[in-house]
Amino acid sequence: MSLVKDFILGFGSYTKALSFIFKHRMQWTFLIPIALNIVLILLGVNLVANISTLLDGMLSAYLNPESWEFWGSEFLANSVGILIKVIMQLLFFFLFAFLGGYIILIIMSPLLAYISEKTEALVKGTDYPFSWIQLFKDALRGIVIAVRNFVLESFAIVILFILSFIPLVQLISAPALFLISAYFYGFSFMDYTAERRKMKVGESVSFIRRNKGIAMGNGAPFAFTLLIPVIGVTLSTFLAIVGSVSATLAILEKENSVRTI
DSSP: OOHHHHHHHHHHHHHHHHHHHHHTTOGGGGHHHHHHHHHHHHHHHHHHHHHHHHHHHHHHHHTOGGGOOSTTHHHHHHHHHHHHHHHHHHHHHHHHHHHHHHHHHHHTHHHHHHHHHHHHHHHHTOOOOOOHHHHHHHHHHHHHHHHHHHHHHHHHHHHHHHHTTSHHHHHHHHHHHHHHHHHHHHHHHHHHHHHHTTOOHHHHHHHHHHTHHHHHHHHHHHHHHHTSTTTHHHHHHHHHHHHHHHHHHHHHHHTTOOOOO
C-alpha cells in the first residue's frame, strides 16, 4: 500500500474500532478513563492553585504592592495578580496539551496493552492466556516507548522551531509538527501488536517505519483531540482506548489476517 492508502487505513480503522468495542462488550474499559480524568482534574486544579498562591506570595514579598501609594496602584496590583493567574492557567493548558498525551499513554499502558491483546484474540480466534507478568512487561515496554517517543518528538519540535525562521519552512512547520506528533502517538498504539510479534524495540521501530502511514493515520485523531481547548486531554483518555483497538485492527488488516468482524 502507498503512504496515503496506509494513512487512510490507520485513520479509517477508528470507526471499525468503536463498533468493535461495543460489539464485543468491551465498553467497560471506558470506566477507567472516567476515574483517571477525575484524578487528573483534581491534581491539575490543586497544582494551579498552589503555584498561583506561591506566585502571589512572591509578588507580595518582592514588589510589596500594599506599599504602593500612587494613583491607580490598587487597580494595578489587582491586575497583576489576575494576569499571573491567567498566564499560569494558559501555561498549564499548553504544557499539559504537550505532555498530556504521553502522560496518558504511560498511565494507561497496562489497559492499552490488555485491550490490544484482547482485540487480536477476538479477531484471530487466538487464545492469549492472561498473565500478570506478561501484562507488566507489556506495560513497562509501553512506558519505555512513550518516553522514547516524547524525547524524539521534543527534539523534532526544537529542530522545526529553529528551521521555522526560514520563510519556506515556516509554511509547512505547523502541518509537519502535527504529523510528527501523530506518528509518535500511532507508534505507541502499534507497538503493543509489535511486542506480541516478539519484536525487540529496534525491530518495532523498523516495522513501524515501514508502516508509517498507518502510524500517522492512527495517531492523527489522538493528536488532534489534544489540541481541543479545555476538554482535549479529557477526551483523549477515551480516544486512547479506541486508538489501541484501531491500531491492532489496522495492522491485522494490513497482514490480511482479519476475519469477519
